[in-house]
Amino acid sequence: MIEFTEAARERMLAFFAEEEDSAGLAVRVSVTSPSPLAPAYEMSLIEAHEVEEGDERVSVDGIDLVIDPESARILPGTRIDWVDAIEGSGFKFENPNIQPLGAEPLDGPLAERVQRVIDEHINPGVAMHGGAIRLVDIRDNVVYVQMGGGCQGCGMASVTLTQGIKQVFTRMLPEIVDIQDVTDHAAGADPYFSPQK
Amino acid sequence: MTAGRVLLLVTSSSYKAEDFLSAAERLGIAVTVVSDHEGTLSDVAPGANLPVDFSDADRATSSIVDFHHEYPVRAIVAAEDEGTTLAAAASSALGLSHNPTAAVHTARRKDLFREALRDAGLPSPDFATFGVDEDPDAVAARAAAQPGFPCVVKPVSLAASRGVIRADDETQLAAAFRRVVRIAAEAEGTAEAEGTATAPGSEGAATVPGSEDATRGTSGDAARILVEEYLPGGEVALEGLLVDGELRALAVLDKPDPLEGPYFEETLFVTPSRLPAETQEAIRDTGARVARAIGLTHGPVHAEMRVNEKGVWPLEMAPRSIGGLCSRLFRFQTGLTLEELILLHATGAPIDEIASPADAPAATAPGAMASGAMMIPIPRAGSFGAVEGTDAALAVPAIEDVVISLRPGQEVVPLPEGNRYLGFIFARSADGPEAVERALREAHACLEITIE
Numbered sequence: 001m002i003e004f005t006e007a008a009r010e011r012m013l014a015f016f017a018e019e020e021d022s023a024g025l026a027v028r029v030s031v032t033s034p035s036p037l038a039p040a041y042e043m044s045l046i047e048a049h050e051v052e053e054g055d056e057r058v059s060v061d062g063i064d065l066v067i068d069p070e071s072a073r074i075l076p077g078t079r080i081d082w083v084d085a086i087e088g089s090g091f092k093f094e095n096p097n098i099q100p101l102g103a104e105p106l107d108g109p110l111a112e113r114v115q116r117v118i119d120e121h122i123n124p125g126v127a128m129h130g131g132a133i134r135l136v137d138i139r140d141n142v143v144y145v146q147m148g149g150g151c152q153g154c155g156m157a158s159v160t161l162t163q164g165i166k167q168v169f170t171r172m173l174p175e176i177v178d179i180q181d182v183t184d185h186a187a188g189a190d191p192y193f194s195p196q197k
Numbered sequence: 198m199t200a201g202r203v204l205l206l207v208t209s210s211s212y213k214a215e216d217f218l219s220a221a222e223r224l225g226i227a228v229t230v231v232s233d234h235e236g237t238l239s240d241v242a243p244g245a246n247l248p249v250d251f252s253d254a255d256r257a258t259s260s261i262v263d264f265h266h267e268y269p270v271r272a273i274v275a276a277e278d279e280g281t282t283l284a285a286a287a288s289s290a291l292g293l294s295h296n297p298t299a300a301v302h303t304a305r306r307k308d309l310f311r312e313a314l315r316d317a318g319l320p321s322p323d324f325a326t327f328g329v330d331e332d333p334d335a336v337a338a339r340a341a342a343q344p345g346f347p348c349v350v351k352p353v354s355l356a357a358s359r360g361v362i363r364a365d366d367e368t369q370l371a372a373a374f375r376r377v378v379r380i381a382a383e384a385e386g387t388a389e390a391e392g393t394a395t396a397p398g399s400e401g402a403a404t405v406p407g408s409e410d411a412t413r414g415t416s417g418d419a420a421r422i423l424v425e426e427y428l429p430g431g432e433v434a435l436e437g438l439l440v441d442g443e444l445r446a447l448a449v450l451d452k453p454d455p456l457e458g459p460y461f462e463e464t465l466f467v468t469p470s471r472l473p474a475e476t477q478e479a480i481r482d483t484g485a486r487v488a489r490a491i492g493l494t495h496g497p498v499h500a501e502m503r504v505n506e507k508g509v510w511p512l513e514m515a516p517r518s519i520g521g522l523c524s525r526l527f528r529f530q531t532g533l534t535l536e537e538l539i540l541l542h543a544t545g546a547p548i549d550e551i552a553s554p555a556d557a558p559a560a561t562a563p564g565a566m567a568s569g570a571m572m573i574p575i576p577r578a579g580s581f582g583a584v585e586g587t588d589a590a591l592a593v594p595a596i597e598d599v600v601i602s603l604r605p606g607q608e609v610v611p612l613p614e615g616n617r618y619l620g621f622i623f624a625r626s627a628d629g630p631e632a633v634e635r636a637l638r639e640a641h642a643c644l645e646i647t648i649e
Contacts, residue, residue: 125238153604156234158215159207162222163230163245164238171242188604193234195602196210196616 002029002060002075007082008091009061015045016063024048026057026064029080031071031095036139037182039098043091074098101137101144101182110175111135114143117172122165126151129192133165142178143169153188155195157181201271202227202244203543204261204287206280208251209234212521212602212618213276213536220536226544229268231261231280244268251279254286261287272543274496278305278356281516296439296516300492304516307353307423310491317490319483320510324425326353329381333374337367340424347427349458350374352381357520359384360613363427363458370424373459377422380614385420430505432456432512434466435484435498436519436527436535438542442494444485445548447535448527449477450519453634462612465637466523467569467630476504483509497539522600522621526570566625569633571641573601573619575611575648582647584620590640595626595633599640609648619646 004012016022025045033040046066051057056067067075079094106115115135122133131151136144145165151157161181169176185191203221205228207214214230221228229247230236236246247264249257261270261283270291275284281301288295303309314321323344327336340348350373351361360380364370434450449470452463470477484500493516500514518524524535530551533541542548581603590599601620603609609617622640626632 121241122238125241129237131237155211156209156214156232158218159230159232159246160237162218163228163236164242167242167245168238186601186604189606191604193209194604194607194617195212 003079004061005081008080011082012063026066028066031074036101041093121168143176144180144182147183150192153185153191155193201269202229204229204231204273206231206275206284208279217536254283257283258287258290262290274543294495296493296495301516303491313491322426322428326421326423329378329420333371336374337370344426348424349427350377351423353421353423358461361461428503428510430503433502435500437498439495444488446481449480460612465571467634479509487511487514521618523570526568567630567633568625571622571637575609575619578610579648581607581609582649585645586643589643593636593640595624595636596640597623597625
C-alpha cells in the first residue's frame with residue numbers, strides 16, 4: 001500500500017541505526033491534514049507500547065509501519081521519497097488520493113449543478129462589484145472556489161462567501177457541505193472594498 | 198442557547214468581518230451582517246445581510262426593528278467604532294442587553310470622556326476644546342495657559358492615533374491645530390461620502406441615504422479639537438469584557454515602542470505585560486473604574502492608558518475589541534478566539550471559565566504562551582508596491598503569521614493623516630514576552646517595503 005524510494009528507505013534505516021536499541025521500534029505514519037490545499041503528513045519512531053487499538057501494521061521493505069485507521073484510508077498507493085533541498089530536507093509524500101485542486105477536469109451531474117448555481121445565481125450578483133466566482137474543484141461534496149475581479153482582495157470577500165455564496169448553496173444544493181475559498185487575495189489588484197482603520 | 202440571529206455590525210472598510218464570521222461559523226451561530234453596503238447576493242440569500250446607514254442611527258434602528266419581526270434577533274455586536282452607537286440604540290429598541298447609548302457616545306468623544314473621568318475623580322490630563330473654525334494662533338495662545346506645554350492636539354472623535362500631534366510651543370501648536378482641522382474635515386467628508394453615496398464603479402451598490410453623523414455624534418460635535426496635557430510615560434492597552442457591568446480583564450498589553458510624539462503610531466502589542474504585578478492590577482482596576490465612570494456595562498472594551506510615576510492615566514476606552522487584526526494574538530481557554538468569546542458572551546453563554554485573563558498561566562493554549570502583534574508602520578506616503586521578505590519573516594522563530602493588508606497600487610499615507618494599516622505580524626512563544634517582542638522586530642526587519 002505504501003512504497004519507499006531507495007533514498008527514503010536508506011534514510012529510515014539510518015534513523016533506526018541512530019537508536020541505541022531499535023528492537024521493537026516501528027514507524028508511525030499519519031496524515032495530519034488531508035486538505036488538498038495543504039496536505040500534511042507525519043512520521044515518527046514509536047515503541048511497541050505506543051501502538052493503539054485499531055492501528056494497522058504493515059511491513060514495507062523491512063520497515064515496520066503503524067498507521068491509524070483514518071490515515072490508512074487515505075495512504076494507499078502513496079510513494080514516500082527523501083529530498084535534500086536548499087530550503088530543507090525531509091520526506092516527500094506523493095499521494096494519489098490527495099490531488100492538487102483542479103488537477104482533474106470537472107464533470108458529472110454534481111459539477112454541472114454547482115456550475116449552474118454559480119452561473120445563474122452567484123456571478124450575476126458579484127458582477128455588480130466587478131467580481132466573478134470560478135469553480136475550482138469539488139471534493140467530498142466540498143466546493144472550492146476562486147474569487148476574481150473586484151472580489152479578489154476585497155475587504156468584504158468573507159461576507160460575500162459566508163453571507164452570500166454559502167447561503168445560496170445551502171438553499172439550492174444542500175448536499176454541498178462546505179464552500180472553501182482558495183483565492184490568493186493578496187494578489188488582488190482591484191478589490192472593490194479596502195479595509196481602513 | 199436561545200434561537201435567533203446575531204447582528205454583526207461591520208463597515209465595508211472593516212478588518213474584522215472575516216474573523217467574526219469565522220468565529221460565528223465555528224460556534225454554529227446564525228449571523229446577519231449589517232453593513233453600509235448592499236450585499237452582492239442579498240437577493241438570493243435573504244436574511245443574511247442588512248444594509249443600513251450607520252450615520253443615521255434612528256433610521257438604521259428602524260430597519261433593524263423591522264428586520265427583527267421577520268428574523269428574530271438575539272444579540273447585536275459592533276465589530277468596530279462605527280457600529281457601536283447603532284448597536285446600543287438598536288439593542289435598546291429590541292430590549293437586548295447592551296451598553297447605554299449615552300455611555301457609548303461618551304466613550305467615542307474624547308472631550309466627553311475626559312469630563313466624565315474628571316467628574317468621577319479619575320486621573321485625567323488637563324484639557325481644553327476648540328472649534329475647528331477658531332484662529333489657530335489664538336488657540337495656541339489660549340492653550341499656552343491651559344493646558345500648557347507640552348500638549349497633544351487631537352480631533353475629539355477619531356481613533357487609532359489618527360490626527361494626534363504633539364506640540365511643545367505655540368508655533369508648533371498653531372501648525373498642529375491647522376493640520377488636525379484638515380484631518381478631521383477629511384475624515385468627516387470621507388464618512389459622509391461612505392454613508393451616503395454609491396461606491397465607485399457600481400450603481401447597484403447604493404447604501405441607505407442619510408447624512409446625519411451619528412457615528413461621531415453630530416457633525417457639530419465632531420467638529421471640535423481637543424488640546425490636552427502631554428503625559429510622559431509608557432503606554433499600555435487593556436482588553437476586557439464587561440459582564441453585567443463588571444469588567445473581566447482579558448489582557449494587559451505592553452506597547453514597547455515609545456510613544457512620545459510628534460505622532461503616536463501604535464506598532465507593538467505584547468502580552469503578558471512585563472510591568473510589575475501591582476501596576477498591572479492598578480491598570481485593571483483603573484479599567485473597571487473607567488467603565489463605571491462613563492457607564493459602559495456590556496461587551497468588549499479596549500482601553501489605552503499611560504503609566505508613569507504618578508500612576509495610571511486612562512486615555513480612552515472604546516466599546517469594542519482591539520483594532521485591526523490584532524485580536525489574532527489572543528487565545529483563550531480551549532483555544533477560543535476573542536471573536537468567539539465576544540459572540541458567546543453576546544448570546545448569553547457563561548464565560549467565567551473561558552474568559553480568564555490571557556496572561557494567567559492557565560488561560561492560553563498551549564501552556565502560558567506570550568503573544569504579540571505588530572502593526573507594520575507605513576514608512577512614507579505614495580503608491581504601495583509590494584512587500585518582499587515575508588518568507589524570511591515567517592521563518593523567524595515564534596512568528597506565526599505575516600499579513601499584508603494593502604494591495605499593489607493603493608495610495609498610502611502615514612500618520613497622522615493615514616487611515617490604513619500596511620499589515621500585521623503575529624508571534625507566539627513559550628519563552629516569554631521578550632522573545633515575542635524580539636521576534637516581531639526581527640521579522641519586521643526582514644521586510645522590504647516598496648512605496649513609489
